[in-house]
Structure formats: structure tokens, C-alpha cells
Amino acid sequence: MQFKDVMVDEGLKRHLALLADENRISHAQLFLGKNGTHNFALAVAFAQxxxxxxxxxxxxxxxxxxxxxxxxxxxxxxxxxxxxxxxxSVKKDPESDLFAQDFRDFVFEHNYHIDFNDWVKELKSENKVVSINIRDCASIIRKNSVRAHENGYKIYIVWMAEKLHHTAAPKLLKTLEEPENKTLFILLAESTDAILPTILSRTQLVKLPPMPEEVIKQHLIDEECLSEEEAADIAAISENNYAKALSLKNESLELHQFQKYYAAFVKSASTYVTSGNLEEMNYPEIQDIIKEISKSSKDFQRNLMHYFSRMFRNELLVSQKDNLLVKATAEEYKTLETYAPFFTLKNAMPLYNECNKASRHLERNANTMLVFTDFYFKLAEFFSKR
Ligand SMILES: [Zn+2]
Known part of the structure; x- marks a missing residue:
């Protein structure tokens, strides 16, 4: 990673380069910047x-x-x-070195814009405390006692320093207090709140400005091939976090699918009620959709069912003229208004229960084709009982 590829203020890069050129690098730096932005990329570019x-x-x-x-x-x-x-992958005594390859892959996959929540997902740990632990600090001390391989600096990049476990902090503090020659610590954190004051006082603070919406938008257009309009929408709600913008982009692709499936289901089921004509229901199209759904991931299927229940709730609100409480995009609103007449106080609750039932079946790995087919027929049945 070179400075030229880091999307950060030129002045800040020049400042860091000058520190190195003039041999004025303080042995411990704290880069303060938002998760999922250029914090990590800048640390690597500086080290490089x-x-x-x-x-x-x-x-x-x-x-x-x-x-x-x-x-x-x-x-x-x-x-x-x-x-x-x-x-x-690591059943006992975890420490960063044991995850080195996983972490590198994670960094490359996210093009250096790494986010803590994404990393936790990557670890696939459930209900475990994710932290920088005492073994990590012991490993730093061990490495510190040997000379640098290339006869230059030894550089430690500590990502998410606020996750330093309280039992490990004193060990790191000792290392920071008695620095070895040509050793550099770059601590990265989102805020100073969770960092021990004694550690803070040993570090030189480098504050990174938030990533401007405009920069995020341009990146989404250039690198993710989004349209100007889509990129602007996502950048506006990304909270200056590029990693979040990327996950919003994926969610938005998913959302388009959900909208398409939902509209097809309610259209077909409502046609059954209004015409009673099986041919007009266009059942083969529904069958194709169900086949498509069954090939998607379990997460997608569960999220889809969750989407159905959210839309059912919105439909009831629209039918009861409680539109102010409706949370929907402009596209969804059109669908809601078209099909709201099929949702009444009488059938809303049973339909909602059908969603929950289908979700439970999906959780238990029931056959997806059967779950969605059954769900579709229930929808038609309850539409006619409105
Ligand atoms: Zn070089």
C-alpha cells in the first residue's frame, strides 16, 4: 500500500513522510479514525x-x-x-499470529477498508469475547527481544486498540514505556474513550478526518460500477464508513430481489381472489421464483421471510390509513398501495403467524420448495378470507 492509494488528505501523508525523512518518528503513534475507512491503509502505507x-x-x-x-x-x-x-480454526489459546492468513485475506477482500463487525463475522465466533489478549502482548515482547530481520524498523500495527483486554493492557504499556530502539507501534482506534489514559499518554496522536460522502460516492461509481444516483443514496447513509457503504450496496442488491419476489407473490395471490382463475394467477412464474429462492443461501431465505413479515405489517398500516408509521422506499410504497385492500384486521395476524411459522421451518432446514409453496397457498387462502 503506497500513500498515493490512500484516500486521505495529502497534507497528512506529507506530514507522516516528513516525520520518517527527518527521523522524528515517535515510537508509538495512535491513529484515530473511523472503522471501515482509511485508518488501516494509512498505517500500512506509513510502515511501507x-x-x-x-x-x-x-x-x-x-x-x-x-x-x-x-x-x-x-x-x-x-x-x-x-x-x-x-x-x-483455532480451538484454544487464540492469538493474532494464528489468524495471520485469515486476517490478510480479510484485508485484501475489503481492499483495506476493514470493519470490526465484519471481522467478527469472519471469525464465526458465537457469544465469545473478541479481544487483543495477553498472548498477543506476550508475543510482542518475544518479538521485541530479537533483532529486525531487515536491519531496519520493527513495526507493530495494533488494529482496534480499544479491544485490548484489561489483563493484556499492562503488558503492552510496559513495552511502550521502555521502547526498544527502532521499534514502532501504530495503534489504530475509533475513539480514545476505551483506551487506558496511561497508554494514551505514551502515544502521539494522529487524527484522521472522516471520509467525505463525495469521496465514498466516487469510489462506489469507479470501483463498484454503481450509477450516480445509487452511489449518492448509499454514500448519504454510510456514516462516512466505506466498509458500511459496501455492505449497504450488497443489501441493496438483496432488497431488489426481495421486492421482486414479494410483488410477484401478492400479485398472483390477489389475482386468485379477484378472478378465481388459476391460469391468470400465473402459477408457473411463482414456481420458477420458488426454484430460484431454493437455490439461494439460508441467510437469504430467512431474510426474505423477514421481509415478507415487514411488508405485511406495512400493508396493514396502509390499509388502516396509518401511513405515517410506514417505513418503505418509494418503490415499495407503490406495491403497498396496490395490495393494501387485501390486508384487513381479520387476516393480518394469521398472515404474520404464517411468516413466523415458515421462518421456524427454514431454521430447522425444512425443504425450501415446500416451505415457500405452502406459504404461497396460505397467502391466497388468507386473501380470500379478508
Ligand atoms: Zn520500496
């Missing part, structure tokens, strides 16, 4: 710059042996420390 064998024009060369190893995050003097826990 320090170790580069041919830095010029305020940036690393991207070509030397050191830079090549940095590109793979495998430089022997770069140590990554991050929250971890017992997981499927």
Missing part, C-alpha cells in the same frame, strides 16, 4: 514508506524487495495485532 529501500517524492517506490513484501502484508518486520478469539 519507513521500510522502503528507494523512497522518493514523498512515497514508497512500490517496487523494491521490502515494498513487494508489504504488498502481501508479509514483511518479516511487520507484525499485525488484532482482536481474536477461540474460533472454528
Amino acid at each position: 514508506y519507513i521500510c522502503c529501500e528507494d523512497k522518493h517524492d514523498g512515497d514508497s517506490c512500490g517496487k523494491c524487495h521490502s515494498c513487494k513484501m508489504f504488498e502481501k502484508l508479509q514483511h518479516p518486520d511487520l507484525h499485525l495485532i488484532f482482536p481474536n478469539c477461540i474460533a472454528r
Whole structure:
């Protein structure tokens, strides 16, 4: 990662390069910036710059042996420390080093815009405390006692320093208080609130400005091929977090599918009530949709059922003229208004219960084709009992 690829203020990059050029790097830095933005990328670019064998024009060369190893995050003097826990791949005594490859893959997959919640999902840990633990700090001390491989700096990037477990903090503090020569700690955190004051007082603070909406929008257009309008919508609700913008993008793709399926189901079921004509119900189309659904992931299927129940609630609100309480996009609103007459106080609750029942069956790995087919016929039945 070179400075030129980090979407951050040029002044800040020049400042960091100058610190390195003039040998004024404080041995412990705290980069304060939002999760899912350029915090991690900037730390790596800074570390790469320090170790580069041919830095010029305020940036690393991207070509030397050191830079090549940095590109793979495998430089022997770069140590990554991050929250971890017992997981499927590590059954006991977890520490960052045991997750090194998983973490690198995670970083590359998110193009360096890493978010804590995404990492927790990646660890597939349930109800476990995810933290930087005492073994991580012991490993830092162990590494600190040997010389740097490349005869330069040893650099520790501690991602999510606020997740430092209270039992581990004193060990890290001791290391920060008695720094070895040519050792650099870059602590990354979202806020200083959860960091021990004694650790704070040992670090030099570098504040990263939030990622502007406009920059996020442009990236979504350039790299994710979104339309100007879609990119602007997502950037506006991304809370200056690029990782969040990406997950919103995926959700929005999912949402389009949900809208399509929902509209097809209610259209067909309502036709059965109004015409009583099986042919007009266009059942083959529903069968095709159910086949499509059955090929999707279990998460998708459960979310879809959750979507149906949310829409049923909205339909009832629209039919009762309680429109102010409706939470829906403009597109959904059109569907809601068309089919609201089929939702009454009489059938809303049974329909809602059908959603819950179907969800439970999906949880228990019931046959998806059967669950959705059954659900579809119940929908038609309750429409006629409105
Ligand atoms: Zn280089």
C-alpha cells in the first residue's frame, strides 16, 4: 500500500513522510479514525514508506524487495495485532499470529477498508469475547527481544486498540514505556474513550478526518460500477464508513430481489381472489421464483421471510390509513398501495403467524420448495378470507 492509494488528505501523508525523512518518528503513534475507512491503509502505507529501500517524492517506490513484501502484508518486520478469539480454526489459546492468513485475506477482500463487525463475522465466533489478549502482548515482547530481520524498523500495527483486554493492557504499556530502539507501534482506534489514559499518554496522536460522502460516492461509481444516483443514496447513509457503504450496496442488491419476489407473490395471490382463475394467477412464474429462492443461501431465505413479515405489517398500516408509521422506499410504497385492500384486521395476524411459522421451518432446514409453496397457498387462502 503506497500513500498515493490512500484516500486521505495529502497534507497528512506529507506530514507522516516528513516525520520518517527527518527521523522524528515517535515510537508509538495512535491513529484515530473511523472503522471501515482509511485508518488501516494509512498505517500500512506509513510502515511501507519507513521500510522502503528507494523512497522518493514523498512515497514508497512500490517496487523494491521490502515494498513487494508489504504488498502481501508479509514483511518479516511487520507484525499485525488484532482482536481474536477461540474460533472454528483455532480451538484454544487464540492469538493474532494464528489468524495471520485469515486476517490478510480479510484485508485484501475489503481492499483495506476493514470493519470490526465484519471481522467478527469472519471469525464465526458465537457469544465469545473478541479481544487483543495477553498472548498477543506476550508475543510482542518475544518479538521485541530479537533483532529486525531487515536491519531496519520493527513495526507493530495494533488494529482496534480499544479491544485490548484489561489483563493484556499492562503488558503492552510496559513495552511502550521502555521502547526498544527502532521499534514502532501504530495503534489504530475509533475513539480514545476505551483506551487506558496511561497508554494514551505514551502515544502521539494522529487524527484522521472522516471520509467525505463525495469521496465514498466516487469510489462506489469507479470501483463498484454503481450509477450516480445509487452511489449518492448509499454514500448519504454510510456514516462516512466505506466498509458500511459496501455492505449497504450488497443489501441493496438483496432488497431488489426481495421486492421482486414479494410483488410477484401478492400479485398472483390477489389475482386468485379477484378472478378465481388459476391460469391468470400465473402459477408457473411463482414456481420458477420458488426454484430460484431454493437455490439461494439460508441467510437469504430467512431474510426474505423477514421481509415478507415487514411488508405485511406495512400493508396493514396502509390499509388502516396509518401511513405515517410506514417505513418503505418509494418503490415499495407503490406495491403497498396496490395490495393494501387485501390486508384487513381479520387476516393480518394469521398472515404474520404464517411468516413466523415458515421462518421456524427454514431454521430447522425444512425443504425450501415446500416451505415457500405452502406459504404461497396460505397467502391466497388468507386473501380470500379478508
Ligand atoms: Zn520500496
